[in-house]
Amino acid sequence: MRHYSTAYPLSWRIFDAVEALAKRVWPARFAPWLPYLLLLPALLVTGLLVIGLIEIADSSLHVLDKATFRSSESYSLENFERALTASLFRNIGLRSFLGAILVTAVTLVLAFPYAYVLVRTESPILRKLLLIVLFLPFFIGQVVRAYGWLIILGNEGILNTSLSFLGIGPFRLLFNYWAVLFGLVQTMIPFAVLMLAPALTAIPKETERAAESLGANWIRTFQYVVIPLARPGMVGAAIVVFTLTLTDFAIPAVLGGGSNDFIANAIYDQFFRTSDAGLGSALTLLLIIAGSAAVGVALLLVGIGTLGLAGHDDD
Amino acid sequence: MTDRSKAVVLWLLVGFSVVTLSAPTAVIIGASLTSGKIVTFPPDGLSLQWYAQILGAFDLRAAFLRSLYVATVCTLIALPCGTLAGIVFAKHRIRFRKGIQVYLLLPFTIPLIGSGVGLMLVFGAGGLLGSLWPVGLACCAINLPFMIWAVAGSANALDPDLEKAAANCGAPPVQTFLTVTLPAVMPGVITGALLMFILALNEFLVSLLLVDSRIVTLPVLIYNSIRSIITPDLAAISVVFVVVAAMVIAILDRLVGLDIFLKSK
Structure with missing residues (x-):
């Protein structure tokens, strides 16, 4: 057993574990979708701005009620x-x-x-x-x-x-x-x-x-x-x-x-x-x-x- | 209409631009070294007293640390987002490429005030206004195309055969990515990270919309202060920005060469 571990360095075993994990999380049959997975974080961060635009559009349609100083419902x-x-x-x-x-x-x-x-x-x-x-x-x-x-x-x-x-x-x-x-x-x-x-x-x-x-x-x-x-x-x-x-x-x-x-x-x-x-x-x-x-x-x-x-x- | 007149006209215009671009920086450095109580010209004498002053000024130091925190958060979010997206754009054939590209360029096409107001409403609805990390996230969202652009540039230069060779030698996908692709795009990653960091450190308008008086960042603090009275301690703290900017330019020049911005496509 000891002989095995010296012949097979720790870094290799770590790499193997990472590969196995990657295969688990994202099996080979999903491979065509990998680029989209990699794009996802950037799409989500940019998505904040899109949600922001929607919020602006929504807010722009409500008039400020001068009596209560709240935005109207309508x-x-x-x-x-x-x-x-x-x-x-x-x-x-x-x-x-x-x-x-x-x-x-x-x-x-x-x-x-x-x-x-x-x-x-x-x-x-x-x-x-x-x-x-x-x-x-x-x-x-x-x-x-x-x-x-x-x-x-x-x-x-x-x-x-x-x-x-x-x-x-x-x-x-x-x-x-x-x-x-x-x-x-x-x-x-x-x-x-x-x-x-x-x-x-x-x-x-x-x-x-x-x-x-x-x-x-x-x-x-x-x-x-x-x-x-x-x-x-x-x-x-x-x-x-x-x-x-x-x-x-x-x-x-x-x-x-x-x-x-x-x-x-x-x-x-x-x-x-x-x-x-x-x-x-x-x-x-x-x-x-x-x-x-x-x-x-x-x-x-x-x-x-x-x-x-x-x-x-x-x- | 000789070459001489061409040189004179060009240099007059370029000289005017050089003076205009450099004057504020030069003046701030000069003002920070005055020994007087206010900024005057000619200066009352030379001293480093304002630098000693800002080291002891709690609000300035706190605002500077907040700006550093915002810039760090922004860079840490941008690193994975921008690196992966940049590599995908350079290396993979994807559907809806044009559409995704236009979408990812939204931060540049939406005016800054629009992005800022939108994020203010989003964070307000989420109860996130008043904490500092959302400011870093916001800075990342508005500048992300810089990071993607920098990484895509490096990834374009990487010969795809290298990755195939690694795979051919038995390297599985993650190992290929970590030992071949990532080191190859590292100059782009560092360039992009530097840009994200310095732009977040300087970010003013989006900060102004997202912070309250308890968590002002340094550019917002300077803005609030110069509207009342101009004191030399602000010049001294501004010199910090000048020094950071100079350092970033020096690193960028060593890393990718400033000439890269002159290249035609």
């Missing part, structure tokens, strides 16, 4: 009517949409050259530096970055103090629409660059050289060769930036100072200030529909493959 579409007609929400909606359009345009103008230099530079050190500059704010988080902007742009902040040495100012740089848009552009540049860079990588250098050797200057090369070829990346970047901006909370809250709210801030206020969960849910649902529609269009236009889950391209 179903109605009144919350949606208020969300779509109240001038407060119309203003906030317009402000968010206009902001999202402006931020998308400016972000693309800044992200395109960044991605271009990132992809085309010959220097590995420069490329690494540009990547670090890109990732660092992305990993630091929005609140900490907004805090940095408060220190820079405040009435007694770095910028105003520096300007006062020159005898100008002080200017009110914070808590206005432009501060919010600026903060949003800064937040969105990394997303846009990361969507654009793979599209630019796919354009061979020779294509640009060919245009130049045929006499096109660099502006015409960009206009007629690089930008059209990078269009899938541009569209993807634009729609990602647009939806992220439209639904942002932290930047309008911190840099807008309460008077430049976006839709997400209005939703938060409905839940935590006026305690009107029904109206808040209706606003959330409308925003989700607007946001998902935009992302859906993006995925249809540039393909789901952009987000890189696909293993086989056979389907």
